[in-house]
Amino acid sequence: MALPTLKTLEGGSSSGNEVLQAVVHEIRNPLMVVGGFVRKPAETLGPDSERSRYMGVILEEASRPERVMEEMTEKVKSDSV
Numbered sequence: 001m002a003l004p005t006l007k008t009l010e011g012g013s014s015s016g017n018e019v020l021q022a023v024v025h026e027i028r029n030p031l032m033v034v035g036g037f038v039r040k041p042a043e044t045l046g047p048d049s050e051r052s053r054y055m056g057v058i059l060e061e062a063s064r065p066e067r068v069m070e071e072m073t074e075k076v077k078s079d080s081v
Contacts, residue, residue, distance in 0.1 A: 017076045024076070028069040035062045 042055035 017079060020072060020076050024069045024072050028066065031062050031066050031069070035059060035066070038062070 038055050038058045042052055042059065045052035045055070
């Protein structure tokens, strides 16, 4: 789904939920990729490894906006029912 342009929004052809869905999609996908690429090597490192701690911080920070995106998705779904 392509993000609506400002001109499209001003014309009123996209609902707020459509815009929100597009934004959530565009943010969530890269976060999931980052999390996946960090999670895999983190599994092979020992828990006391400095790199493991760094990867843990990356995973924690990436998961926060992921949770926000999930909440926004649920909000959009409940509003559209």
